Amino acid sequence: MSDPVLYRPFDIVQRLGTEKAVIYRCIEVLPGRGFMVQSADRVWLPVEREMLRGHEQRFWELLCEEAPEVRRRLFATVEQAIASFDADFNED
Numbered sequence: 724m725s726d727p728v729l730y731r732p733f734d735i736v737q738r739l740g741t742e743k744a745v746i747y748r749c750i751e752v753l754p755g756r757g758f759m760v761q762s763a764d765r766v767w768l769p770v771e772r773e774m775l776r777g778h779e780q781r782f783w784e785l786l787c788e789e790a791p792e793v794r795r796r797l798f799a800t801v802e803q804a805i806a807s808f809d810a811d812f813n814e815d
Contacts, residue, residue: 757797
């Protein structure tokens, strides 16, 4: 039986001016297999608690539905993973 794949979820935040930010929901596939961005959540002032709860729920639903390394390509650095995600999904 092969060893189970382990994941380390973490957030990277980028401010987009004085009233807006994007939260990149990143995952490191362990041990040392690479990084990916599963989703990016935009938040505005005033921040609403229910919106943050929805972001968190969707993060875990996506993680349970499909393995991160199947959903998106893995990269050597988190910066590369963010750049790839932005290139694929950036609406600005």
